[in-house]
Amino acid sequence: MTNTTLRSVISDARLVAGKDLRLEWRSRVTLNQLLPFALLVLVLFAFALDPDRSVLKDATPGLFWLAVLFSTLLAIQRAFAVETVDGIIDALRISGLDPAGIFLGKAAGIALHLLVVEAALLVGVTVMYGASPSGLLLVVATSIAATAGLAAAGAVYGVLAAGLRVRDTLLPILWLPVVAPLLIGATQAFGSAYEKSSGAGWRWCGLLGAFAVLYTAIGFVAFEPLLEES
Amino acid sequence: MTSSTPGQRAGRFDMHPDGTASHGSRVLGSILLIAVAIFLIVALVASPPDGAGADAMGDMVRIMYVHVPVAIACYTAFMVTAFASAMYLWKRTEGWDCLAAASVEVGIVFTVLTLATGSIWGHTAWGTWWEWDPRLTSTALMFVMYLGYLALRRAVVDPQSRAKQAAVLGLISFINVPIVHYSVDWWRSLHQTATIGRLDPTIDGLKLFALLFGMVLALLLYAWLMLHRFRLQWVETQVEAKGLDTALAERRAEAVADGGVR
Numbered sequence: 033m034t035n036t037t038l039r040s041v042i043s044d045a046r047l048v049a050g051k052d053l054r055l056e057w058r059s060r061v062t063l064n065q066l067l068p069f070a071l072l073v074l075v076l077f078a079f080a081l082d083p084d085r086s087v088l089k090d091a092t093p094g095l096f097w098l099a100v101l102f103s104t105l106l107a108i109q110r111a112f113a114v115e116t117v118d119g120i121i122d123a124l125r126i127s128g129l130d131p132a133g134i135f136l137g138k139a140a141g142i143a144l145h146l147l148v149v150e151a152a153l154l155v156g157v158t159v160m161y162g163a164s165p166s167g168l169l170l171v172v173a174t175s176i177a178a179t180a181g182l183a184a185a186g187a188v189y190g191v192l193a194a195g196l197r198v199r200d201t202l203l204p205i206l207w208l209p210v211v212a213p214l215l216i217g218a219t220q221a222f223g224s225a226y227e228k229s230s231g232a233g234w235r236w237c238g239l240l241g242a243f244a245v246l247y248t249a250i251g252f253v254a255f256e257p258l259l260e261e262s
Numbered sequence: 263m264t265s266s267t268p269g270q271r272a273g274r275f276d277m278h279p280d281g282t283a284s285h286g287s288r289v290l291g292s293i294l295l296i297a298v299a300i301f302l303i304v305a306l307v308a309s310p311p312d313g314a315g316a317d318a319m320g321d322m323v324r325i326m327y328v329h330v331p332v333a334i335a336c337y338t339a340f341m342v343t344a345f346a347s348a349m350y351l352w353k354r355t356e357g358w359d360c361l362a363a364a365s366v367e368v369g370i371v372f373t374v375l376t377l378a379t380g381s382i383w384g385h386t387a388w389g390t391w392w393e394w395d396p397r398l399t400s401t402a403l404m405f406v407m408y409l410g411y412l413a414l415r416r417a418v419v420d421p422q423s424r425a426k427q428a429a430v431l432g433l434i435s436f437i438n439v440p441i442v443h444y445s446v447d448w449w450r451s452l453h454q455t456a457t458i459g460r461l462d463p464t465i466d467g468l469k470l471f472a473l474l475f476g477m478v479l480a481l482l483l484y485a486w487l488m489l490h491r492f493r494l495q496w497v498e499t500q501v502e503a504k505g506l507d508t509a510l511a512e513r514r515a516e517a518v519a520d521g522g523v524r
Contacts, residue, residue: 188434192427198417206410206431209403210438213445220449239445250437254430257351261423 037130044133045140052111052141061110062145066103070149073099074156085162092163093222097215099153100146100182104211105204107145108186111138112194121194121262135187135255139248142190143183150175167225167233174225174237178218180244185210188251188258195262214243282493290486294479301327301472301479309468322386327472329379331480332372333401339369339484340408340436347432350425356499359425362432363415364491366408368484373405396447403442407435421502 056062077095081087088095115121124134154171157163165171189207193199217236224233283291305327312323319326342365350358380398385391392398411431418424 192414192431196414196417198413202410202413202417205406205413209407209410209442210434212403213441216445216449239448243441246437246441250434254434257426257430261418261420261427 041130041133041136044129045136047129048134048137049140049144050137052114052137053144055114056141056145062107062148066106066110066145066149067152069106070099070103070153071156073102074153074160078160088161089163092157092161093219093226094215095161096153096157096222097178097218100150100178100218101208101211101215103149104142104146104182104186105207107142107149108190108207109200109203111142111145111187112190112199116194116262121259125259131256131259132252134259135191135251136248138190139180139183139187139251142186143179146179146183147175150179163226165222165225166227170221170225170233170237174218174221174233174240177237177240177244178214178221181214181240181247182211184244184247184251185214188247188254191255191258191262214240217243282490282497284489287486287489290482290489294482294486297479297482301475304468304475305472309472312469319387322383323469324472325379325383327476329376329383330473331476332375332379334477335480335484336369336372336376336401337439338481339365339372340404340439342488343369343411343432344436347429347436350429351433356421356425357496359429360492360495360499362429364488364495366411366432368487368491370405370408370412371487372480372484373401373408376401377405394450396443396450399450400439400443400446403446404439407438407442411435421499421506 074095077091077099078088081091115124154175185207189203189210193203193206196202217240221233221236221240224231224236305324309324309327311321312319343362346358346362346365350362377398380395380401381391384393384395384398411428414431415424415428418427
């Protein structure tokens with residue numbers, strides 16, 4: 033890829049992400065629905081597992097990332113729902129924007145939404161589960177790497193399911209097995225961040241980063257044919 | 263059988279008008295039937311139970327003669343799907359799409375067999391039907407992933423869209439297989455030190471023969487199932503295309519009739 037194409041991809045991505053964020057600013061769907069949902073999941077976990085804090089505290093890394101995973105599903109569905117109504121996706125296709133740029137913009141939009149959700153969840157588990165991380169740097173690095181991977185894979189599978197009538201039920205079954213390695217990696221990395229042993233945590237964090245890079249590459253290549261058919 | 267006229271007589275590899283079998287697939291099927299009988303005798307009767315060492319599996323080693331071959335067949339099937347998907351994206355001919363779709367379905371059958379035999383082995387070896395063994399876990403995830411592939415195929419109505427989307431998914435899914443495998447492997451290795459279920463590396467004689475025989479048999483069985491499933495898929499595609507053409511022709515006729523009224 034030459035320098036100019038890369039620059040146009042990035043500027044296209046910025047356009048798409050900016051549009052999605054503007055939509056969010058006006059509709060407040062993340063703020064009013066996604067955040068309450070994520071916090072609700074935290075409360076439901078407490079109901080399911082026992083209000084005993086020690087159980088919740090031990091399970092915090094896994095529960096945190098499960099809550100993120102469920103919220104991501106909603107974020108992906110929302111990100112592509114705004115494109116599929118009234119044939120907007122046709123407009124997107126013929127807009128002349130680079131498909132790789134659209135992919136990057138969509139992924140960036142989802143990622144930003146997720147980072148907000150994760151920040152709220154982090155406060156949630158600290159307050160409600162009594163779990164406070166000792167390796168804050170690892171927590172931040174893991175969140176960024178995992179979010180990039182979740183968003184990149186989410187954009188790929190989101191556009192795949194976007195045009196279908198069964199998209200809401202198909203997306204989870206397609207996307208969740210794919211991001212299972214992310215759940216494993218992020219949970220393990222958080223586990224070491226919460227238990228003060230950061231050694232293996234950084235290795236897992238590296239794996240998350242590699243996943244994000246791989247899925248960004250897949251998105252660059254696969255988004256165009258998938259967008260054409262969605 | 264009775265209805266075949268000389269004009270449509272089934273040739274060596276041509277399809278019989280009544281089904282998906284051909285002369286070739288019948289010969290292969292007959293050979294397979296005999297081979298399976300021989301395999302069962304070798305695996306269940308002739309080969310000795312695993313007897314040496316502290317972690318000897320005894321008669322339980324026999325399930326490995328089925329478990330390992332069907333696992334290899336399921337990975338082969340998904341590899342064929344990935345290859346056919348790549349070829350479809352390159353050539354855009356429906357034959358490759360049919361091959362990819364057929365191979366996933368046959369692969370899922372082998373995946374179920376892998377999970378079932380692994381679980382049965384686990385029940386006697388570990389005392390539980392399910393253990394979070396890295397290989398079993400990643401196979402289970404792979405199973406769900408390819409069920410998703412089939413779900414996508416059912417969900418897309420337009421044949422061209424379906425083929426293209428499925429091809430992209432078939433390729434990405436195959437990239438996922440090693441990622442899932444290694445991450446699960448790594449995850450489990452942090453918790454348990456010894457890998458359970460590893461085949462004895464000093465396996466030899468009739469046991470080794472039974473295992474290799476099983477592998478060849480599983481791959482031939484895959485090929486035989488594929489012959490039938492591919493032909494069925496091909497016919498389905500033709501029927502679908504014909505149905506679409508007929509519907510189009512009918513609508514056109516209606517339009518012409520409407521125009522005539524006006």
